[in-house]
Amino acid sequence: MKRILLVPILLIFVIGCVTTGPGGKKSLILIPTETEVELGKEVVKEVESTEKVLNNSEVQNYVSKVGRKVAKVCDRKDVTYSFKVLDSEEINAFACPGGFIYIYKGLMKKMDNEAQLAAVLSHEVGHIVARHSIKRLQAIYGYSIVMEVALGEKMGQTARQMVDAAAGVILLGYGRDNEYEADDYGILYAKKSGYNTKGMVQLFEKFKQMEGKPPNTFEKLLMSHPPAGDRISNGNKQIQKIGGTALPYYESEYAAIKAKL
Numbered sequence: 630m631k632r633i634l635l636v637p638i639l640l641i642f643v644i645g646c647v648t649t650g651p652g653g654k655k656s657l658i659l660i661p662t663e664t665e666v667e668l669g670k671e672v673v674k675e676v677e678s679t680e681k682v683l684n685n686s687e688v689q690n691y692v693s694k695v696g697r698k699v700a701k702v703c704d705r706k707d708v709t710y711s712f713k714v715l716d717s718e719e720i721n722a723f724a725c726p727g728g729f730i731y732i733y734k735g736l737m738k739k740m741d742n743e744a745q746l747a748a749v750l751s752h753e754v755g756h757i758v759a760r761h762s763i764k765r766l767q768a769i770y771g772y773s774i775v776m777e778v779a780l781g782e783k784m785g786q787t788a789r790q791m792v793d794a795a796a797g798v799i800l801l802g803y804g805r806d807n808e809y810e811a812d813d814y815g816i817l818y819a820k821k822s823g824y825n826t827k828g829m830v831q832l833f834e835k836f837k838q839m840e841g842k843p844p845n846t847f848e849k850l851l852m853s854h855p856p857a858g859d860r861i862s863n864g865n866k867q868i869q870k871i872g873g874t875a876l877p878y879y880e881s882e883y884a885a886i887k888a889k890l
């Protein structure tokens with residue numbers, strides 16, 4: 630009798646173990662990709678009802694092009710990545726479940742080369758690869774409820790709560806360990822797509838300078854991420870391991886776009 634019960638449970642674990650990082654790293658993920666994408670689309674609706682997407686196709690296309698380059702070398706290919714610039718001075722970027730990535734114009738204005746932009750976009754791709762928002766939802770709601778929602782046909786009340794929780798996780802950040810993990814993956818993907826890996830650390834140096842005198846727009850980023858100094862040392866460790874410091878930064882390409890912000 631017991632054996633009968635064991636089969637579906639084992640099946641769930643076999644199906645649920647998916648690649649969530651470089652080197653074939655695996656995690657137990659029970660929310661199917663289609664459900665994650667559906668969840669993501671709901672979060673996107675919320676984002677785009679409160680934030681304005683930047684109305685400049687040249688800037689949008691440029692950011693999409695850089696984003697596609699890093700997404701192409703990442704460890705997760707079962708979602709379509711999209712990259713959009715939001716028309717706000719906020720200094721931040723975030724990833725919604727299912728591959729929908731946003732960066733604020735305010736953060737782009739702080740950058741001075743394409744490698745820094747690639748670093749931010751690949752950090753966000755890293756969150757998607759590692760399924761950070763999905764892991765958080767599994768932790769909050771437990772596997773059984775998550776499975777119910779995953780197997781259910783309609784977006785019920787629980788599903789609605791999960792959308793809200795997913796949006797909350799994105800706004801509050803994923804916690805230190807997840808941020809370091811996304812930084813590590815981001816630096817690796819930046820290298821694999823041909824960008825100087827120091828782009829990420831250059832940005833953290835800027836953030837560190839801003840920490841002393843934070844304008845309002847920077848406070849959210851400070852709240853949601855580990856201190857810049859710690860991210861610099863973590864980033865440098867990853868760079869020492871994988872190299873990529875002789876790759877280009879693409880400064881003039883970025884300057885031309887920055888002038889349009």
Ligand SMILES: [Zn+2]
Nearest residue numbers: 752756808811
């Ligand atoms: Zn992050």
